[in-house]
Structures are given as structure tokens and as C-alpha cells.
Amino acid sequence: MSYSSTFSLVKFLIVPLKGSLLITIQKLKEPLNYLVFLSFPLPYLFLSFPVFIFNRAFFPFTLSLPFLSFYQGMLSTFLTKPKSNQRLCVWFKHQFTSLCNGIINESTMITRLNSRLHCFIKLTGSFITTSFLLPSSSRLCLQFTPHSTSLASLLHSTSFSNIDDRPLLSRYQKVTSLDHAFNLFDEMTQRRPLPSVVKFNQLLNAVSKMKHFSSCLYLFKQMCLIGVPVNEYSMNIAIKCCCQMSRTNDGFALLACCFRRAVVPYVFTFSTLLDGLIREDRIIEAERLFKKLIKHKLCEPNVVIYSTMIKGLCKVGNNDIAVGLLRLMDERGCKPNVVVYSTIIDSLCKDKLIDDAFKLFNEMVSHKGILPNVITYTSLIHGLCNLCRWDKVSKLLKEMEDLRISPSLRTFNILVDAFCKEGRVDEAEAVIDIIVERGEVPDIVTYSSLIDGYCLRGEMTKARTLFDSLTSKGLVPNVVTYNSLLNGYCKSLKIEEAMHLFHEITRKGLKPDIVTYSGMLQGLFRVGRCGAARKLFDEMQSQGLIPNECTYGIILDGLCNNHKVDEALSLFHMVGDSRLNSHIVVYNILIEGASKCRKLDIAKALFHDITLKGLQPHVRTFNIMISGLCREGQLKEAKGMFLKMGESGFPPNNVTYRVLLLGYLI
DNA sequence: CATGTGCACC
Structure with a gap:
């Protein structure tokens, strides 16, 4: 059977x-x-x-x-x-x-x-009810079947000796390579009696810290096979490996394995699994697990469980609920710490809700007496940089200095990136000098931003020189680095160089991602090579990459700008009611494309669709419409549109006035 | 011996 x-x-x-x-x-x-x-x-x-x-x-x-x-x-x-x-x-x-x-x-x-x-089952069994386990776990249950068990190893497990462990302890700490780890593991398994599970766990942990997750799982499995009585620590490391590989289901399968070995999962196990679900954006399941943990008292939720759940809520944009949970944990006697606050503050900053972020920051510092750390400040600085609030940025940097919180490389990288995005490359370079002065080493992120900065200003020679010098700095360009340079070439219409770089990515053993393809597509459209773009688009999909909003926008825009509005429209209709079509930018592109091709009726119909779909026109949408109407000499309608703007709560901006003025003048 | 927070590319 x-x-x-x-x-x-x-x-x-x-x-x-x-x-x-x-x-x-x-x-x-x-x-x-x-x-x-x-x-x-x-x-x-x-x-x-x-x-x-x-x-x-x-x-x-x-x-x-x-x-x-x-x-x-x-x-x-x-x-x-x-x-x-x-x-x-x-x-x-x-x-x-x-x-x-x-x-x-x-x-x-x-x-x-x-x-x-x-009674035993009651003790350990209830956690299995989280209902995530089968059937996908069955595979792993079997794979990880802990045969353990000759009687000898059972007896051995009850009579451990730590005498021989001392030399191992000093050696595991020096484990720097995978080879090294495997050799040590082999040596450990030869010992009789076996070293204690703690030593094995230390080795497992060293391997997992090196991010060799599958090797770590392999070693864990070997431990089970040779009869090392794995405990909750070993399980947790193994589960974490699964989660970090985005195989949280397998992590749950290991939970079943826990049960098998009578290892009782506890708050660490659950927080690891909860984090795994959140990593995979499985927020509904994460919430379900979280609620079950509390409802069935499977563990006493600690600050880490709460902060993990809060991170998940923030990740899906539920800042309000996240704050609600912050209040709830406080009420339930679990004191929020700097991590919990920083998580929410960061999320608020990312959503440009900088005032709310500072409100929470003040609450944390003034009312709760919790000291912010470099991460809290870095989030705030990042939020401020995104809003170009430079005065406040320097104020915060000063504050950090007063509190003797030293900015980290990440903090500096944010500053470098922000300056570069503003075109202020000189200031970015000055920040890099500061990094070096402080005895730190700029990393690939730092230089990727700088390359991006040069590209933005069209200084392609500088960008290329920097890119070529990375290897001598001991840095390896990653996909992001390539994307920056590739985008630079595309923007300056040096499509051959871009193409060359594109092929180099694969040659270097990297995988072009959706950003690479999107950039390349944009470049091809800009030089009018629609056929090549089409081919690349097909190639992208055959690589299993799914076009996102940005790719979609680039394609629509590319088609419109190459006088292929009909193709753009048929793509738009083909996509239909998908999420891709639920963004106002899509309409802006199409309306502009249609009206530039003097298909104003289509533009008007699209504009009408916006409200039907429950979307809201943007100021830019109005401007495009007004401009189109003016172009066709329909000044009366243009004026009507202008008046409509005020009513819909989108006051005209300077572009609106310019466009309208132009319409009346010509 | 283990869990949670911050950075880069369209």
C-alpha cells in the first residue's frame, strides 16, 4: 500500500x-x-x-x-x-x-x-492542533524520522559525560567554514561516549549562523540518526533553518517531530514559527497561530512573540492594529521594549507617517523611559530622508551624538543613498569619507547607492569606473549594483552597454531579477525597440518572474510612447480586473497615451472608468485630461474639469495652471 | 546551546 x-x-x-x-x-x-x-x-x-x-x-x-x-x-x-x-x-x-x-x-x-x-499527550499534544501540519509535513516527518535507537544509545543518553567536551567547546567557536564544521561533526560522532547535545547544538548554531541552512538540517538529521537525544534547542535551530529558507511548513513538520521525541515546544519554538509565517507573508495563518497560542495557553506570550506579531501586522500595513497590540501587551503585563517600539516606528516611517512615528518615539522615551537605540534612530532618519527633511535629520544625528549612540554603517548608507537620490553626490562622497575616517569599511550597499547617484546625473564614466574598481576593494557587485548601472545606461540610452551588462549578470552567476528586466525593458522601449522588448518580456516570464505593477507600467508606457496605444489598451483589457489594473498610474499612462494619439473619446471613457472602479483620480490624472482637452481645443470642457478638481478635493497645482494657460494661449 | 527591530535597484 x-x-x-x-x-x-x-x-x-x-x-x-x-x-x-x-x-x-x-x-x-x-x-x-x-x-x-x-x-x-x-x-x-x-x-x-x-x-x-x-x-x-x-x-x-x-x-x-x-x-x-x-x-x-x-x-x-x-x-x-x-x-x-x-x-x-x-x-x-x-x-x-x-x-x-x-x-x-x-x-x-x-x-x-x-x-x-x-496526561502526557495533553501536555505535549495540544500544539499539534495548529492545523498546519499535514499533509505537507508527512514528507518531512519521514525524512527526519528519528530512529535513534539502539538500546545502547538510549542508555547512553541517560549517562552523559561532559568530561571530554572541553576541547570541543573551544573548537566549535572557531568554526569558520562549512568543511570545518563537517569535519568537527564527524569527529564528534566518533567519540564515545558522544559529546553532550549542547556541543552538537553549538555546532548546529554555528552552521546556521553561516546561513548554510540545508547543511544545518542535514547535520540535525544525522544527529537524530546516530541517537543524539536532540532537545528543544536543537529543534529550534532546525526549525529556524526551515523558516529562513522560506519553508515554514517544514518547520511545522519538525514540530511534529518534536512531539515524536517528546520535546515540548515552547515560546522560542513558537516565535520562530510565527516569524517564519510572517517572512512568507502568511499573515492570516500567523494571526491564527498567535491567537491559538494565547487562547489555548500553549505558551506564555513574551515580548518577542508580541513583537514578531506586531512586525507581521506592520508588514501588511496594519499600523493601527499593531499599535493596538502594543497597548494590549502592555495591559496584559508584558512590557514593550525598544524592539517593539522600533518595529512600529519603522513601519510608520516607511508609510511616510513621520509625525505619528515621532509621537510614538516621544511616548517611548518620555513616558515609558525606554532608551532608543541606533536602530530606532536609523528608522527615523530614513523616514526623514524620504521626505527630504534634512534639517530634522541633522538634528537627530546631533541627538545621537549627545546620547553617545554611534551611527552604524546602515545609518551612513541611508544618508549616502538619500544624498545620491537628491543628486547631491558630493555630500554622499563626504559621508563615505566619514565612514572611512571612523575606521569602518563602506560595503557594496554604500557603493551601489553611489553608482546610482552618478547614473542619475548621467555621469556614466564615473559610475563605470567605480563599478570596475569594486573588485579591487574586495567587494562583489550584486544584482542591485548591476541594476543601478544598467538603469543608468538605459536612461542615457546606451542600450548596447546595458545589454552587455545584462548578459554579464548571468555570466557572473547572478540571476537578473524583476528590477533588472523592468529596467532593461524600459531602455528598449525608450530607443524604440519594441520587438526586442517583447522578446525580453517573454524571456522574463519563462524565467518564472512575474511582472509587477512597475513592469506593467513600463510596458504600457513603452507601448503608448511608441504609438502602439491599441496594443497597450488590449493589454489593459486582457489584464482585466486584476490587482495590476487597480492603480491610478495605469490610467494616467493610458489616458495620456490615448489623448496624445488624439483618441480623446477613449481617454474620456477611461477617465470615466476610474470612478466606476472605485479608484480616485490623481491631480496628475486631471492635468493629463485638461491637457488633452486643450490640445483638441475643447476649452470649455477643460475648464469644467478644472472646476471639478476643486470639488473632488484635489486642488489644482502649478502644472494645472500652466497646462490650462497654455491651452488658452494656443 | 535558541527567538524579535533598521539599508541598496525600477
């Missing part, structure tokens, strides 16, 4: 068994040897599903390993958790010894355990 059909059999069995907590089914014939089942009595709160299916086919061992490891896990829980029931522990040990010595058989063991297990 295949795994999937086993699974459907299990599904079939769920219904009649709903309501029981743990059921071991022994009556089933081969190939289902054991079926351990968790289902929950509250159908509307929990999904019921089998947690583990132990099919002998997956366990090429004569012993009934799944149960053995299950016992082992429980035993280690009883042994290591001081609060666990001592009598239960003694009883369990007794039963287990009887089993090992052949005094009782497994069925008897299971029967005897059954009643006792309930």
Missing part, C-alpha cells in the same frame, strides 16, 4: 474515532503496523488528523522502532523535566525495563501505557 493510500485510509478512520485523544490501533493487519492517532474532540476548533503513521515499510528494522523512540522520548522528558511527575517516571521506567527484558510484550506495554499516556 502506498503512503498516500495509507493516508486516505487514515482519513477514513478519523471520523468514527473523533473524540479520543490517543488511540493505538493494533487490530489493523499489515502493512499498517501501528497507527498512532491524535484527534481532537472539538471539531470546530481543531482539525482532526492523524499525526503519525508508522508503516513498517518505512522502518527497515526488526524492532518496532517508532514506538521505541516514542518511549525513549517520553522517558527523556520524564528524566529531564524536573517538574514532571516522579511517580509516573518511576512507573514508566519499570514498564520500559519489563519490555526490554521481554517480561511483557509490546501490546501489553501499549495497553498499560494507554491510560497513562493521556
Whole structure:
């Protein structure tokens, strides 16, 4: 029987068994040897599903390993958790010894355990209810099956020695390369007795800090295989690796693995998983998990859980709810700290709500007495830079100096970038000098911004020279660096150079991203090479890149400017009601394109569509319309549009007046 | 031995 059909059999069995907590089914014939089942009595709160299916086919061992490891896990829980029931522990040990010595058989063991297990399952089982686990997790459950277990390693796990660990401790800290880590791991696994799990965890952590996530998971799996009694720390590192690889589902699968090994997940585990969901923009699930944690008291939410959830809310633009949660955590006796405040402050700054950000900042400092750190200040400075409020920026920098908070390279990079975007390259260079004076080393981000700055001013020679000098500085250009230079070439219509650079990206082992393609497309359209643009667009999609709003805008704009308004319009109609068409910029482009081609009726129809779609015309939309009407000599209508602006709450700006004036003059 | 906050390209 295949795994999937086993699974459907299990599904079939769920219904009649709903309501029981743990059921071991022994009556089933081969190939289902054991079926351990968790289902929950509250159908509307929990999904019921089998947690583990132990099919002998997956366990090429004569012993009934799944149960053995299950016992082992429980035993280690009883042994290591001081609060666990001592009598239960003694009883369990007794039963287990009887089993090992052949005094009782497994069925008897299971029967005897059954009643006792309930309390244990209650203890560890409820978290499984988060309903994320199966079926995608089943793959990993099996992959990570912790066979552990010869009896020897079980005995070993209870009699650890730390004597030999000391030399290892000093060595793990020096782990600098993956090779090094693997060698050390091999050496550790040769030792008898095995080094303690702590040493293994330290190694795991070193590997995960080097961002070698899959290697880290591999080592974790090896640990399970050779019988290292992995604990909640090991699990957490492994789960974090999954999450960092955007494989949070696999992280949840490891949670199932936790249960298997009687490792009780706790607040660290949950915050890691919550963060994983948020990383993947799975905010609804993140909220669901967060609520469950609190509702079912799966863990006592600490400041990290709250701040993670707040980050998630901010990420999807729910600043208000984020602030609400900030208030709530405070009410519930969990004191917000600088991280929580900084998270929200940063989000407000990104949304250009700088006044709200400062309000919160003042609340934090004055009312709560929480000291801001370099990150808080960097967020504020970034927000101010985006609004070109330079006076306030220097005020904050002064404030930092007074508080002896030293700006970091990131802080400087923001300043460099802001100056470059303003075309103030000299000042950006001055900031770089300061970085160097302070003994820090500008990184690829710093120089990418500077290249961008040169490009913006059309100083392509300078940009190129800087780009070429990066290697001698020991820096490797990344896609962003390439994008800056490529954009520069495109903007100055040096399309051959841009194309050359574009091909170089792949040659250097990098992958052009959506920005690269968008920039390149824009360049091709600007020099009128619509056919080449079309080809590139197809290539982009074959690379699995999905056009975003910006790409879409570039294409529409490109088509319109190349007198292909009809093509632009048919693309627009093809896209239909998608999110891409729900932005006013799209209408601005098309209306402008249509009216420039003297298709004013189409422009008028599009303008009419805007309100029908529930969108709001922008000042620019009005200006484009007025300009189009004037061009056709429909001055009366243009004037009507002008009057309409005031009514709709979009007061005319200087462009409006210029356009209207021009219309009347010509 | 573990978890949460800030930067770069259209």
C-alpha cells in the first residue's frame, strides 16, 4: 500500500474515532503496523488528523522502532523535566525495563501505557492542533524520522559525560567554514561516549549562523540518526533553518517531530514559527497561530512573540492594529521594549507617517523611559530622508551624538543613498569619507547607492569606473549594483552597454531579477525597440518572474510612447480586473497615451472608468485630461474639469495652471 | 546551546 493510500485510509478512520485523544490501533493487519492517532474532540476548533503513521515499510528494522523512540522520548522528558511527575517516571521506567527484558510484550506495554499516556499527550499534544501540519509535513516527518535507537544509545543518553567536551567547546567557536564544521561533526560522532547535545547544538548554531541552512538540517538529521537525544534547542535551530529558507511548513513538520521525541515546544519554538509565517507573508495563518497560542495557553506570550506579531501586522500595513497590540501587551503585563517600539516606528516611517512615528518615539522615551537605540534612530532618519527633511535629520544625528549612540554603517548608507537620490553626490562622497575616517569599511550597499547617484546625473564614466574598481576593494557587485548601472545606461540610452551588462549578470552567476528586466525593458522601449522588448518580456516570464505593477507600467508606457496605444489598451483589457489594473498610474499612462494619439473619446471613457472602479483620480490624472482637452481645443470642457478638481478635493497645482494657460494661449 | 527591530535597484 502506498503512503498516500495509507493516508486516505487514515482519513477514513478519523471520523468514527473523533473524540479520543490517543488511540493505538493494533487490530489493523499489515502493512499498517501501528497507527498512532491524535484527534481532537472539538471539531470546530481543531482539525482532526492523524499525526503519525508508522508503516513498517518505512522502518527497515526488526524492532518496532517508532514506538521505541516514542518511549525513549517520553522517558527523556520524564528524566529531564524536573517538574514532571516522579511517580509516573518511576512507573514508566519499570514498564520500559519489563519490555526490554521481554517480561511483557509490546501490546501489553501499549495497553498499560494507554491510560497513562493521556496526561502526557495533553501536555505535549495540544500544539499539534495548529492545523498546519499535514499533509505537507508527512514528507518531512519521514525524512527526519528519528530512529535513534539502539538500546545502547538510549542508555547512553541517560549517562552523559561532559568530561571530554572541553576541547570541543573551544573548537566549535572557531568554526569558520562549512568543511570545518563537517569535519568537527564527524569527529564528534566518533567519540564515545558522544559529546553532550549542547556541543552538537553549538555546532548546529554555528552552521546556521553561516546561513548554510540545508547543511544545518542535514547535520540535525544525522544527529537524530546516530541517537543524539536532540532537545528543544536543537529543534529550534532546525526549525529556524526551515523558516529562513522560506519553508515554514517544514518547520511545522519538525514540530511534529518534536512531539515524536517528546520535546515540548515552547515560546522560542513558537516565535520562530510565527516569524517564519510572517517572512512568507502568511499573515492570516500567523494571526491564527498567535491567537491559538494565547487562547489555548500553549505558551506564555513574551515580548518577542508580541513583537514578531506586531512586525507581521506592520508588514501588511496594519499600523493601527499593531499599535493596538502594543497597548494590549502592555495591559496584559508584558512590557514593550525598544524592539517593539522600533518595529512600529519603522513601519510608520516607511508609510511616510513621520509625525505619528515621532509621537510614538516621544511616548517611548518620555513616558515609558525606554532608551532608543541606533536602530530606532536609523528608522527615523530614513523616514526623514524620504521626505527630504534634512534639517530634522541633522538634528537627530546631533541627538545621537549627545546620547553617545554611534551611527552604524546602515545609518551612513541611508544618508549616502538619500544624498545620491537628491543628486547631491558630493555630500554622499563626504559621508563615505566619514565612514572611512571612523575606521569602518563602506560595503557594496554604500557603493551601489553611489553608482546610482552618478547614473542619475548621467555621469556614466564615473559610475563605470567605480563599478570596475569594486573588485579591487574586495567587494562583489550584486544584482542591485548591476541594476543601478544598467538603469543608468538605459536612461542615457546606451542600450548596447546595458545589454552587455545584462548578459554579464548571468555570466557572473547572478540571476537578473524583476528590477533588472523592468529596467532593461524600459531602455528598449525608450530607443524604440519594441520587438526586442517583447522578446525580453517573454524571456522574463519563462524565467518564472512575474511582472509587477512597475513592469506593467513600463510596458504600457513603452507601448503608448511608441504609438502602439491599441496594443497597450488590449493589454489593459486582457489584464482585466486584476490587482495590476487597480492603480491610478495605469490610467494616467493610458489616458495620456490615448489623448496624445488624439483618441480623446477613449481617454474620456477611461477617465470615466476610474470612478466606476472605485479608484480616485490623481491631480496628475486631471492635468493629463485638461491637457488633452486643450490640445483638441475643447476649452470649455477643460475648464469644467478644472472646476471639478476643486470639488473632488484635489486642488489644482502649478502644472494645472500652466497646462490650462497654455491651452488658452494656443 | 535558541527567538524579535533598521539599508541598496525600477
